[in-house]
Structure formats: C-alpha cells, structure tokens
Amino acid sequence: MNISSFTSDERALLEPNNDIMTTALVVVGFVVFASILSNTYFAFSDNSKALENYEQAVMIAADIASYPPLQGSRPGIICAKALDNIANPLIEPQEHYLFFQRFSPNIEFYVEASTDDGSHQWTIEQRPYSCEGRNVIAASVPVVIELGSNARCVTGTITVKIIYQRWK
Amino acid sequence: MKNQNEVVPDVPKRIHPSLSKACGQVKVPKNLQEDSNAWADLILSKTALIVASAIILVALYNLATLHADISKKDGLDTLTFDIASNIDSVGSSPSGTAYAVKDYSFDAYSGLLTPEDYKKLNISVTGEYVACTFQDNGRNINSARSLSYRTLPFSPAELENLLTIEFAANGTVVYPISSLFPYTDVTEFLAVASAKESHLNIDEKVHIKKRSIFVTDASEVRELEYILVYQ
Numbered sequence A: 001m002n003i004s005s006f007t008s009d010e011r012a013l014l015e016p017n018n019d020i021m022t023t024a025l026v027v028v029g030f031v032v033f034a035s036i037l038s039n040t041y042f043a044f045s046d047n048s049k050a051l052e053n054y055e056q057a058v059m060i061a062a063d064i065a066s067y068p069p070l071q072g073s074r075p076g077i078i079c080a081k082a083l084d085n086i087a088n089p090l091i092e093p094q095e096h097y098l099f100f101q102r103f104s105p106n107i108e109f110y111v112e113a114s115t116d117d118g119s120h121q122w123t124i125e126q127r128p129y130s131c132e133g134r135n136v137i138a139a140s141v142p143v144v145i146e147l148g149s150n151a152r153c154v155t156g157t158i159t160v161k162i163i164y165q166r167w168k
Numbered sequence B: 001m002k003n004q005n006e007v008v009p010d011v012p013k014r015i016h017p018s019l020s021k022a023c024g025q026v027k028v029p030k031n032l033q034e035d036s037n038a039w040a041d042l043i044l045s046k047t048a049l050i051v052a053s054a055i056i057l058v059a060l061y062n063l064a065t066l067h068a069d070i071s072k073k074d075g076l077d078t079l080t081f082d083i084a085s086n087i088d089s090v091g092s093s094p095s096g097t098a099y100a101v102k103d104y105s106f107d108a109y110s111g112l113l114t115p116e117d118y119k120k121l122n123i124s125v126t127g128e129y130v131a132c133t134f135q136d137n138g139r140n141i142n143s144a145r146s147l148s149y150r151t152l153p154f155s156p157a158e159l160e161n162l163l164t165i166e167f168a169a170n171g172t173v174v175y176p177i178s179s180l181f182p183y184t185d186v187t188e189f190l191a192v193a194s195a196k197e198s199h200l201n202i203d204e205k206v207h208i209k210k211r212s213i214f215v216t217d218a219s220e221v222r223e224l225e226y227i228l229v230y231q
Helices: A014-067 A080-087 A093-101 B017-027 B030-034 B041-089 B107-112 B117-119 B156-167 B183-195
Strands: A077-079 A107-117 A121-125 A134-147 A154-163 B102-106 B122-125 B129-136 B139-145 B198-200 B206-216 B221-230
Touching: A014 A107, A014 A134, A014 A154, A014 B041, A077 A080, A077 A154, A077 B017, A080 A093, A080 A121, A080 A134, A093 B221, A107 A134, A107 B156, B041 B102, B041 B122, B041 B139, B041 B221, B156 B183, B156 B206, B156 B221, B183 B206, B183 B221
Parallel strands: A077 A134
Antiparallel strands: A107 A121, A107 A154, A134 A154, B102 B206, B122 B129, B122 B198, B129 B139, B206 B221
8 A cells, every 4th residue: 555545635535524533542542541540450459458368367377376275395386186176176176166266257267287298287167168259368377296295396387268259 | 706697517516425325225305415515514523522522521530530539548448457457466466465455546547648538537346347437528438347356346344344244244264254165145245245336536546455255164264365446
C-alpha cells in the first residue's frame, strides 16, 4: 500500500467523521486504562490479604511451638508424647479441647507436625475440614522434637494451615 | 449580476453514502433524499460527541472519587489491622509475662485520615472482630478484621462481676467456676456476653490483657484463656 494513496486522496470519506473516531479512540483508551487500573488494584488487594493471612498463620505457628503443654524436657523442645496426646482426642480429650479453646472459633485451621526425615507425622485438627473450593494459607516454624523416652531429639517443623473462603 | 435567462446547469444532488444505501431499503421522504445540507448527519455526530464526552467526564469524576474513597478505606484498614494485630500479639504471648499486657494508643494513626474523619471514627470491639467506621458524605466507610484469639470486651472487674452473677464464682484460681468438661456453660455464656459491641474512645488508651478463667470439675482445675480489651 502506497502512502501517496492517502495523501493524494481528496475524496474526504473519513474527514467528516474525524471527531467521532477520535472520541471512540479516547473511549477505548479510557476503558483499557480503567481496566488495567482496577486489575492492578484487585491484585494488590488480594496480595495484601494473602500477606495478612500469612502473618496470622506465622503467629499461630509460633504460638503453638511455645505452647506449654507441648514442651518437652527443656523449654523450646516439643515433646512427641504430648503431640501424640493432643493429636488424638480420644486419648486426652481435655488437652485437645484446651489446645483449640484459646483460638477464635471463626478461624478454621489445623496443625501438622513432622520430623524432617519424615519418620513421624502428626495432624492436630479440631474437626475434619474440607479445602475444596477454598484457599489455604500455610506457615511453618522449625522446631526440635523430642522422640520417645530415650530423649532422642530430631529437627522438624510445625505447620499451621488456615483455610479461607476463596477470594473473589 | 446574474442574468435571469442564464441556464443553471443541473448539478447532481449529493446524498450521503449511508443515506443512499438506506434509500434502497427504506422508503425515505423525498425532501430528505434531496437535502444535501447534511444537518441530520451533523446533529447526530455532535450529539454522539456530547454524550460520549459527558460519559467520559462522569467516569473520570467517579474514578477520582473512587480513589479518594480507596485512600480513606486504606487508612481505615491500616488502623483496624493494627488494633487487631495488637490484640492477637497479646493472645499469642505466654500468660503471666510482660507481653501479655499491652496499652494501645490511637495517636499514631491520626495522620492516616483527615482530622474531620478522625473525629468521626467509630471503633468497636466484640468477641469476634474489630470494626472501624465513619460517615463520609452520607456514606458509611467500614473496615473489620476478625480476631485470632477469644476476646472479651470487658475489664477484669466487669468480667469477674459477670461470672460471679452467673456462676457464683469469679473464675480466679482461688474461686474457680464449677463446670464439667467441655465447659460449654462457661464458654457459651461468655460468647453471648461478648457478642455485644463495645465502643472505644479514641482519646483514651486501650488496655489489652490476657486473662485466664479457671474452671474445675471437682477433681482438677483447668484454665480457659481469654483476651480482655477495655478502657
């Protein structure tokens, strides 16, 4: 296509509608701008909420790692026997109840504790939760777990998983 | 001066292409077909321009208003989040330590909102959430955040009075409440009592304190942990 076909074309087919086309371009540009702006805001808002929820999960994980009934022979060491008791409400229903009693009933979360070698795992949950169609925020803290009566200590993690309604 | 007898050449009437196309399908009045002044075209295009410009201006104005609302909402969210975080941090601290007691002041957050908005702030705490709200041009701007720990909007004295009236014991280690596992009577009573909103005065400090309520089933004493928020 030759540019002279435009410069030498004097039929002026487009000229009477220049203002309409310009306005249409402005409208399209504005719509695109508003769309980008709103998408950026919603992405920022979602990330902020995710960060808030992560901080909440970290706080609960740290709290559980220092929960007095879970402490072993020395402070800062988690007792595997205590984890056994709390993870199984049939063994120690009161310990299991008091473990979750401190937290608001509005928060749905469960706790997973495991040794780093994967040989021991515990799941502490108030009731079975369904994660289908929901978001899960997880935070872990490293701990030392005291296994058995021989006071064998291994490294492990305590993970708190908070379940939220999916963000929309 | 024109000669009256001069023959004027028959200039063909130009009709807009869209109009001529339409003429083939729709019966258009003859005066419109022959009108080459394009007034209708001009009026339609200018009306469209005016309408489009008005829509863009309204959209820009709404965008600016929305931005102002979002800024205020962000300020309110920050304040709400900070109050809730302070309450939660006390909740996560071990009982009996210095971290289990905290005084919170609103002064640091007066800059996030205009002084007028700050004076209109309405902050309330219940057993489940912290809520901040104020009215801006007749609209309510709200922010709320749920709390991680069980919270009671009572002072220690109010709590002990409530427990004494309901259970004839104030829940201290000396006078534990007689209750059987799972202590539903105590927890449900406190859940109902804490559902009522307690409004906070922004000119006063907020005291946040971890408090244990002792319960006994005659064989052993257990403690239920709560966070007290009061002024």
